[in-house]
Structure formats: C-alpha cells, structure tokens
Amino acid sequence: MKQSEFSWIDRYLKPLAFYPGSFNLQDDAAYIAVSEQAALVVSTDAAVAGIHFEPTADPNLIARKTLLAAVSDLIAKGAMPFGYFMNMFLSEETLAESWLQAFTRGLSDVQQQYKMTILGGDTVCTKQNFAVDYTVLGWAEQGGMVQRNTAKDGDLLYVTGTLGDSYLGLQCLLEQMHLSSADRDWVLQRHFVPELRFELMQKTRHFWTSSIDISDGFLADLKHILQASNQSAIVDFDALPFSEIGKSFLNEDANAIWKLLTGGEDYELILTIEKDKKGAFEACAATTNTRVSHVGHLVSKREALLYNPEGATIVLPEKLGFQHF
Amino acid sequence: MKQSEFSWIDRYLKPLAFYPGSFNLQDDAAYIAVSEQAALVVSTDAAVAGIHFEPTADPNLIARKTLLAAVSDLIAKGAMPFGYFMNMFLSEETLAESWLQAFTRGLSDVQQQYKMTILGGDTVCTKQNFAVDYTVLGWAEQGGMVQRNTAKDGDLLYVTGTLGDSYLGLQCLLEQMHLSSADRDWVLQRHFVPELRFELMQKTRHFWTSSIDISDGFLADLKHILQASNQSAIVDFDALPFSEIGKSFLNEDANAIWKLLTGGEDYELILTIEKDKKGAFEACAATTNTRVSHVGHLVSKREALLYNPEGATIVLPEKLGFQHF
Structure with a gap:
C-alpha cells in the first residue's frame, strides 16, 4: 500500500x-x-x-x-x-x-x-x-532561524529571482524543448547551478516573518508556508516574476504558467514581510543584486488557498509540485 | 577502474x-x-x-x-x-x-x-x-572527544565484551551454521542489537587515550588506531575475549579465530589506557556491568603491525575486516 x-x-x-x-x-x-x-x-x-x-x-x-x-x-x-x-x-x-x-x-x-x-x-x-x-x-x-509557520495575516508576500527557469532547463535536457544555444545554456545553468540568495539573506533576514526555498515548486512551497501558518494568500499573478525565456514560453499556451509554477527546483525564496516594513525591506534588498517581487499578501485562512486581487478563488492544478511519493 | x-x-x-x-x-x-x-x-x-x-x-x-x-x-x-x-x-x-x-x-x-x-x-x-x-x-x-590517533607508546590495550559473536549470528542467518535454538537466538541478538558500552563510556572515558568501535572487524579497527597513532601492538591472543559459543567455534579449526577477529559488526570498543592508570581504570570499569579485557600494549611503530608477547610477528590474514569497496 x-x-x-x-x-x-x-x-x-x-x-x-x-x-x-x-x-x-x-x-x-x-x-x-x-x-x-x-x-x-x-x-x-x-x-x-x-x-x-x-x-x-x-x-x-x-x-x-x-x-x-x-x-x-x-x-x-x-x-x-x-x-x-x-x-x-x-x-x-x-x-x-x-x-x-x-x-x-x-x-x-x-x-x-x-x-x-x-x-x-x-x-x-x-x-x-x-x-x-x-x-x-x-x-x-539564538532565535535567528526563520520558520515556515510564522507568517501572519496581512504580511506581504515576496519571491526572489524568476520562476520556472529550472523547469525549462529540464525540458531542454529531456529534448522536450528546443531553444537557441545561448538560451539553452542559460536555462541549463539555472537548472543545474541555482544561484542561492546568500547576500539577500545576510542583509534582509531580520525582516523575514517566514520563509521557504522553492524546491518542490512555487505553488507547493507557498502552500507549505500557508498551511503551516494557517493562512491563505491573495496573489497577483501578473506580478509573478518570469525571465524573458519564461515569458516566451507563457505565450505558447494557457497551461504554460502552471508548468512554471509547479516545476520546482528553482531554489528561489518565498518570503513574508510585515506590511509596514515594505519600504525598509525593499530598500535593503535593492542594495543587493537580487530581484525581489512583491506578489501578494496573506489573509487568515479561508476556504481556498489562493485568491486573486479581485477576491476570486484561483483554481489550481491538481498537482502543485514535485511529489516525493 | x-x-x-x-x-x-x-x-x-x-x-x-x-x-x-x-x-x-x-x-x-x-x-x-x-x-x-x-x-x-x-x-x-x-x-x-x-x-x-x-x-x-x-x-x-x-x-x-x-x-x-x-x-x-x-x-x-x-x-x-x-x-x-x-x-x-x-x-x-x-x-x-x-x-x-x-x-x-x-x-x-x-x-x-x-x-x-x-x-x-x-x-x-x-x-x-x-x-x-x-x-x-x-x-x-570541550576537548572531550576521544580520537583514534592519540594512542601512545606503552599504552595498554583493552577490548570490551566478547569478539566475533555478531559474525556467528550472521552465519546462522545465512544458514552456514547450526546452533541450538537458545544459542542461535543469543548470537542473532548480538548481530542485530549490539549492546553499546554507554555506561562504561560515561564512567571511564577520561581514562581513554584513544578509542574506536569495532565495525569493520577487531583486526581492521585495531589497525586503524595503530596506523593513525603511528604504533604497533603486542597482543596476547590468549587474552582475547570470546563467548562460550565463540570458544566452541574456535575448537573447530585453526582458521576459526581469524573469522571471529575479522567478521566485524561487534560494536565493542577498542581502548587504550595509560600504563599507570591500569588499576584506576579497571576499578572504575568494574563498577559497570561491562567486561573489559586487557589484551596487550602499544609500542612505537615497528615493521609489523602485531607481535605476540614473545616478540614474534603475528602473521595476519590478508583481509583484516569488512572492506567498503
């Protein structure tokens, strides 16, 4: 069984x-x-x-x-x-x-x-x-480890870098996708050698109310934070960060976005920040070479996991990310 | 390769x-x-x-x-x-x-x-x-970890428990050996559930000048201490501790002893103790339920690894214990 x-x-x-x-x-x-x-x-x-x-x-x-x-x-x-x-x-x-x-x-x-x-x-x-x-x-x-179960109602939701490039790298590797040589090299690099957000962590970790790295997939790992913290999230999908290659891929078909958000192995960070620290956090992040994108905020747990800014439930795919079993 | x-x-x-x-x-x-x-x-x-x-x-x-x-x-x-x-x-x-x-x-x-x-x-x-x-x-x-490379010339050599019972358990498991039901259960217990020498460690570790647990085999792990500490050893094979079942096995043939000394997975301890701490160590060990056997002493590295008490080289089998590769 x-x-x-x-x-x-x-x-x-x-x-x-x-x-x-x-x-x-x-x-x-x-x-x-x-x-x-x-x-x-x-x-x-x-x-x-x-x-x-x-x-x-x-x-x-x-x-x-x-x-x-x-x-x-x-x-x-x-x-x-x-x-x-x-x-x-x-x-x-x-x-x-x-x-x-x-x-x-x-x-x-x-x-x-x-x-x-x-x-x-x-x-x-x-x-x-x-x-x-x-x-x-x-x-x-002491007390300096940032957990996943400590996000609070009203906290702002951030993500680093761009999402889904590692998935695109894997598709190239599996010969499921054909890109120019330069683009292929770039997504393969993103797949094999993720750039960990070390400098951003050192300079901004005191702002983080919760955090997780994206290993299973953006949606799966966001769910981990939300479930552990007893929250739902309002997510502005238009604010989600994608690379130029990712954006081209999104134009191909309507399901493409779910592939980028569930592919996993991005090793980008999902962070939550107190609302009134927005300016200070973004200023501090700007002194690093790391892109951070404000993609939504948390609300006390509701029926659905994610809502769009207009308040409608976001219907998610069945599989939110890599499943270990 | x-x-x-x-x-x-x-x-x-x-x-x-x-x-x-x-x-x-x-x-x-x-x-x-x-x-x-x-x-x-x-x-x-x-x-x-x-x-x-x-x-x-x-x-x-x-x-x-x-x-x-x-x-x-x-x-x-x-x-x-x-x-x-x-x-x-x-x-x-x-x-x-x-x-x-x-x-x-x-x-x-x-x-x-x-x-x-x-x-x-x-x-x-x-x-x-x-x-x-x-x-x-x-x-x-601080400084309390006992290493394997710190044994010194003249240190006394001890081993806990009895040697080779786990090997005999494995032979029973592989149907290579047939013992009475009670004896079989005992060696299988020794094979699967080694009794770690926790109490002895707590009470006597301050005496240990070096130590190792027997995972690969008595000879292989003794060699690890000797090589790391740049020593050879005088070992009195008559003093090596065997269980009653082990002793019966020894009577079977002349090579039996090498099987017990190279079989491995005893999880007994090989310890070295300063010569003038012999009495204090043995008195302290006697307050625990752990058998400790004085089986020899160390000498600065010589040509061979082991000598008998009469000074003759002990000719060892080619394979001293479990080989990882």
Whole structure:
C-alpha cells in the first residue's frame, strides 16, 4: 500500500521527534541552540540518479546541483553555511577515476562559493543507481532561524529571482524543448547551478516573518508556508516574476504558467514581510543584486488557498509540485 | 577502474576538509566546538539492503542494527547521544504500512535506550534496494572527544565484551551454521542489537587515550588506531575475549579465530589506557556491568603491525575486516 510521505511521517516519525527545535519534522531544518548566543541550523537532503538528476549528466553538475539544493535550506532558514556530511552510494559507473574527480570538483566549487567545508561522510559501493545525501550545518543567532509557520495575516508576500527557469532547463535536457544555444545554456545553468540568495539573506533576514526555498515548486512551497501558518494568500499573478525565456514560453499556451509554477527546483525564496516594513525591506534588498517581487499578501485562512486581487478563488492544478511519493 | 575507499577519500575528499575538527576525514566523527564549554560530536553512517543486512530481515531489527551502528561511533568517541537525522531510500516493499510501522518501532526502541530524538530527515521512493543513513549528534565537553590517533607508546590495550559473536549470528542467518535454538537466538541478538558500552563510556572515558568501535572487524579497527597513532601492538591472543559459543567455534579449526577477529559488526570498543592508570581504570570499569579485557600494549611503530608477547610477528590474514569497496 502506497501512502504519501507526509502521512507516514505524521503517523510514525513525528511521535519520535521530542526536541522542540525539530518543529515536529514540519520545517526544512532543525534548530539546535548550542550556547546563549548561537544556534546550529541543520538540514538533510537526499538525491537519487534517475529521480533528481539524469544518471548520465556531468558529475560536476550533479555535485553542484545536489549540494546546492541542501545548502538552499540553510539560506532559506537565515543560517550561515558552515559545513556538511555526505553519504555516497556509488554505482559501478561512478567509481571511475574521472567521474569522482569531476564530482569532487563540483563539491569544491560550492564550498568555495559559500565558504563551507566537508566535515565527514560515508561511502557504500552498490550495484544500484548512484545516490547522495548531505546533512548541512549552518550558524544562526539564538532565535535567528526563520520558520515556515510564522507568517501572519496581512504580511506581504515576496519571491526572489524568476520562476520556472529550472523547469525549462529540464525540458531542454529531456529534448522536450528546443531553444537557441545561448538560451539553452542559460536555462541549463539555472537548472543545474541555482544561484542561492546568500547576500539577500545576510542583509534582509531580520525582516523575514517566514520563509521557504522553492524546491518542490512555487505553488507547493507557498502552500507549505500557508498551511503551516494557517493562512491563505491573495496573489497577483501578473506580478509573478518570469525571465524573458519564461515569458516566451507563457505565450505558447494557457497551461504554460502552471508548468512554471509547479516545476520546482528553482531554489528561489518565498518570503513574508510585515506590511509596514515594505519600504525598509525593499530598500535593503535593492542594495543587493537580487530581484525581489512583491506578489501578494496573506489573509487568515479561508476556504481556498489562493485568491486573486479581485477576491476570486484561483483554481489550481491538481498537482502543485514535485511529489516525493 | 576500481580503487579503495581510502585512496579516493585521500585524494579527492581530504583536500576539501578545512575544519580542524574534521581530522582530515581520518576519524569516525567530527568535533565541532560550539561554546567555551561544549562541543558537538557528529558522525554519519550508511547502510544498504543486501550489503549491510538481509533485505528480508525483520524491519524492527534492521532499524535497530543500523541506528545502533551509527550511535556506536558517538559512544566510541566519548560523546553523549543527543539526536539524529535520517535519510531513507524506500523500495517498493518497504512502503508497506506494516514494514514502516515495525521499522519506526525499532528506531523508537533505540531512542528510548539512549535518550535520543529524531531531529529531521528526508525520504526518497526508489525502485532499488532499501537504504538508510543516519547523521548522529552527541554532546561532549570541550576537548572531550576521544580520537583514534592519540594512542601512545606503552599504552595498554583493552577490548570490551566478547569478539566475533555478531559474525556467528550472521552465519546462522545465512544458514552456514547450526546452533541450538537458545544459542542461535543469543548470537542473532548480538548481530542485530549490539549492546553499546554507554555506561562504561560515561564512567571511564577520561581514562581513554584513544578509542574506536569495532565495525569493520577487531583486526581492521585495531589497525586503524595503530596506523593513525603511528604504533604497533603486542597482543596476547590468549587474552582475547570470546563467548562460550565463540570458544566452541574456535575448537573447530585453526582458521576459526581469524573469522571471529575479522567478521566485524561487534560494536565493542577498542581502548587504550595509560600504563599507570591500569588499576584506576579497571576499578572504575568494574563498577559497570561491562567486561573489559586487557589484551596487550602499544609500542612505537615497528615493521609489523602485531607481535605476540614473545616478540614474534603475528602473521595476519590478508583481509583484516569488512572492506567498503
């Protein structure tokens, strides 16, 4: 009998989580107070060839994509990346010298960019598809981890960057979409090497009332914030940010927007900000190189999840994002 | 081209480990100083069905064996278990309600015994064999983590419990050995549910000059201490501790002893103690329910790894324990 990840986590794993900083396993990271000043924020993220990336992809890109996906949780939670533990389940192919060399070069690139270090790991040689996971550690001030269940009625809704480029990259990779060479390179870069919003986090995290990174999809991850915070949202779809390539794609057909909003792996941030901090937050964000878009605001939970600015229910597709099961 | 785990870790991963507390990835755990008083000791351990346990084994026992193997590293390093992150790669069979229920009950048993909590995790549904890994966190005092590279010339060599029972359990499981029902149950218990030496650790860790838990095999893990500490050892094989069932097995043939010393998964501890602390350590150990056996002492590195008390080289089997690759 199959069941959704969330239902069995609720039933069997949640009762095993006694520590307040594990938030009943409902957030993307745990918060471990380690002194009167400091806390460690810890998250873990697993990826399997054939599910999270193509087995034949460049090992350098596999390493960067999978480690960045894990580090993204730290950035979203307002923590400074520090180090990671890695478990590798190596397949026959990935035991090749050249493969391991390229993979570890990818790790090294991410380490340098985010000033992290490997802290430990385990490796197992299997006859199965390659899999890897990372348990990432970051530092925060006491009380400094931003949760997903702390958004409030009236908070403004923001999203960073542009949505759906990673989905377009995946379509190119799967030969489902054909773009010019430059456009293809750009969306593939967005797919494999997401730019985490590190500088924005450092400069504006004190404004965030809640946050999440978009791994499953914009709609799915927005739902995570709304459900955890007991809110609905008024979303102005005309304000949602898309790249030029994304906008061209939107012109193709009416369903295109749902693909961009549910494709996932954007690793952009969904943030909520108190209404009266709008000016201060936007001014602070403007000192970084990060685009932030004000796309709506929250209202106490209503019947539907999303409404348009005119108050009409937004009818959502059945699948809001990547489903783990 | 295949290569050993250690050679590629040395070549590609070691250069990525900048933090002093990662000990160049040469120990079983990392040491993260978090305040002037306290440190976190963190270790990660992966297990795959068909390699580390039989896919058809009782899921309750799979959970206990795999989580205990990870917690064992904390005990060996002198840290108080606190919590763990778990990544599960679920196969079709393990998605059954009854399987997940039994598995999580096994986790719960270990949590209660060692006063731990789950802190977070990730789950992926695959079409492959079940795999699981744990990143375990424990608390230590500043400087309180016991390393493997700190044994000194003249230190006495101790081992806890009895050696090779887990190997005998595995042989029963594989139907390679036939014992009475009571004996079979006992060695299977030793195989699946190792008794970690928690009380001994709490009471005697301040005596330990180095330590390691026996996961790969007594000889392989002793070699890890000796190589890391630049030592050889004089070992009195007559003093090595075996259970009654182990002793019967030894009588069967001359090679039997190597099977017990290289079988691995004992999760007993190899400890070194300063010579003049012998009495105090043994008195302290005697207040616990843990058997400790004085089996030799260390000498500055010589040509061979092990010598008998008469000074003759002990000729070892080619394979000293479980090989990761």
